[in-house]
Amino acid sequence: MAPHFVDFSVVDCEAFTREPQERCIRSKRHLEFDGLEKPSKRRRSVGCTDAAETPVAKERSIESIIAAVERLSTEPRLVADGSRENTLPTISGKHKDLNAITPETMSRVLEGAYDDSVDQLTVIDCRYPYEFEGGHIKGAVNLFTKQAIKDFIHNSVTSSEKNHVLIFHCEFSSERGPKMYRHLRSLDREINIDSYPKLNFPEMYLLEGGYKAFYESERSHCFPQSYKPMLQKEHSADLRHFRIKSKSWAAGDNPLHRTCASGNATKLCF
Numbered sequence: 001m002a003p004h005f006v007d008f009s010v011v012d013c014e015a016f017t018r019e020p021q022e023r024c025i026r027s028k029r030h031l032e033f034d035g036l037e038k039p040s041k042r043r044r045s046v047g048c049t050d051a052a053e054t055p056v057a058k059e060r061s062i063e064s065i066i067a068a069v070e071r072l073s074t075e076p077r078l079v080a081d082g083s084r085e086n087t088l089p090t091i092s093g094k095h096k097d098l099n100a101i102t103p104e105t106m107s108r109v110l111e112g113a114y115d116d117s118v119d120q121l122t123v124i125d126c127r128y129p130y131e132f133e134g135g136h137i138k139g140a141v142n143l144f145t146k147q148a149i150k151d152f153i154h155n156s157v158t159s160s161e162k163n164h165v166l167i168f169h170c171e172f173s174s175e176r177g178p179k180m181y182r183h184l185r186s187l188d189r190e191i192n193i194d195s196y197p198k199l200n201f202p203e204m205y206l207l208e209g210g211y212k213a214f215y216e217s218e219r220s221h222c223f224p225q226s227y228k229p230m231l232q233k234e235h236s237a238d239l240r241h242f243r244i245k246s247k248s249w250a251a252g253d254n255p256l257h258r259t260c261a262s263g264n265a266t267k268l269c270f
Helices: 002-015 018-033 048-052 055-074 103-110 129-133 146-155 176-191 210-221 233-245
Strands: 120-125 164-169 204-207 259-262 265-268
Touching (some): 103 164, 103 210, 129 233, 146 176, 164 176, 164 210, 176 204, 204 210
Parallel strands (some): 164 204
Antiparallel strands (some): 259 265
16 A cells, blocks of 8 residues: 555656646635635725825814814803804703703793894703693693604704704703703714714703793793693503603613813813
8 A cells, every 4th residue: 555655646746737736726825815814905995084084184173173172161151063152041050061041041032032042942842742731831842752852853954044942851850851952962963973063953951940840930831831740640651651662761871972171060062
């Protein structure tokens, strides 16, 4: 067997021509790369982003964003895109990162005291439908889920030349209203991510004390003139239903926003 093996090897090698040897080598190299990461040729392909933005342009963009953040954090009276000051007088409410207004200011807005500065007003009631139907601010819209907020922001026609003011609230403006306020701002930032600090809705407020506080002092602006609390025995089934429907945000949001230190407090650069 051994002599036969040696003879077979010699004869087999001499039988190869140069061309099949090269073909065999190429095939072997091809097999060696199977399953392995290919050389950097594929990974170094030039994308649109690389070609579109030069290092200088990128640096200027970063500097512009930093300047906008600093300005928004040091001038609290500015709206969230830094284009002008807030139209409505604000107070320091329970949620320090949000612009809060009193029921009295809300009433004056509805009475037209700010019509020369407010081109359009949308009051967003974040309570559950049975609460809303039991009494709400005249002209308010009932948006209590993330999807409803998303549909609102995508279906609204906005313009930098018109001031469309949004005012959020829930029963006490302690949980649902603030969460929806932050969620809309987060979506707005995502939509305008390439042009920070531009926003579709730069001027937004939270009604401090919510519908309960507003109803107690300004019920003439409510329809019907009544107040239905969230926790009522006859609506326990409704409460379970709507909590399940809105469970995607009930545990809390993680909006894409920046924070800035301002004294002893931390204010979100909305």
